[in-house]
Amino acid sequence: xxxxxxxxTLRKATIEDLGGITEIxxxxxxxxxxxxxxxxxxxxxxxxxxxxxxxxxxVLIAEQDSLVVGWASLSKWSDRCAYSDTAEASIYIKKEYRxxxxxxxxxEALLQEGKNISLHxxxxxxAGDNQASMHLFRSKGFxxxxxxxxxxxxxxxxxxxxxxxxxx
Numbered sequence: 001x002x003x004x005x006x007x008x009t010l011r012k013a014t015i016e017d018l019g020g021i022t023e024i025x026x027x028x029x030x031x032x033x034x035x036x037x038x039x040x041x042x043x044x045x046x047x048x049x050x051x052x053x054x055x056x057x058x059v060l061i062a063e064q065d066s067l068v069v070g071w072a073s074l075s076k077w078s079d080r081c082a083y084s085d086t087a088e089a090s091i092y093i094k095k096e097y098r099x100x101x102x103x104x105x106x107x108e109a110l111l112q113e114g115k116n117i118s119l120h121x122x123x124x125x126x127a128g129d130n131q132a133s134m135h136l137f138r139s140k141g142f143x144x145x146x147x148x149x150x151x152x153x154x155x156x157x158x159x160x161x162x163x164x165x166x167x168x
Contacts (some may be wrong), residue, residue: 020068
């Protein structure tokens with residue numbers, strides 16, 4: 001799957017993309033509540049993460065002028081076999097490329113990947129202060145299914161996590 005949209009290319013990530021993926025993720029760790037990780041990841045840690053997604057769970061990138069400007073992944077929801085038709089979606093966009101529609105394009109492609117591997121459900125966990133992500137997922141048919149109150153602490157604040165779900 002490779003498509004060009006306004007000079008933006010969406011494609012499956014390769015191990016060579018990990019530098020860009022890690023840079024984007026580490027910026028999110030240090031400056032946002034988009035992830036509840038609190039310590040930046042090393043390239044070695046990210047290699048293990050990437051290998052755990054192969055071959056069934058996709059990692060996609062958005063690339064512009066040979067630069068990784070965003071990425072998205074489907075991750076196993078649980079190791080318990082009964083959850084095998086469920087995955088979790090994650091999307092991260094390079095700071096200076098946010099609010100340009102890249103997240104929407106990545107989410108559309110990610111949902112198609114989920115359909116291709118016969119998922120039944122995709123779950124998103126979104127911090128309560130991340131209205132942009134909630135809006136994005138809602139725009140692609142995700143529904144609010146619950147709130148986990150004050151389950152994460154980041155930047156000195158207890159944060160709620162909203163659960164959103166899309167069923168195929």
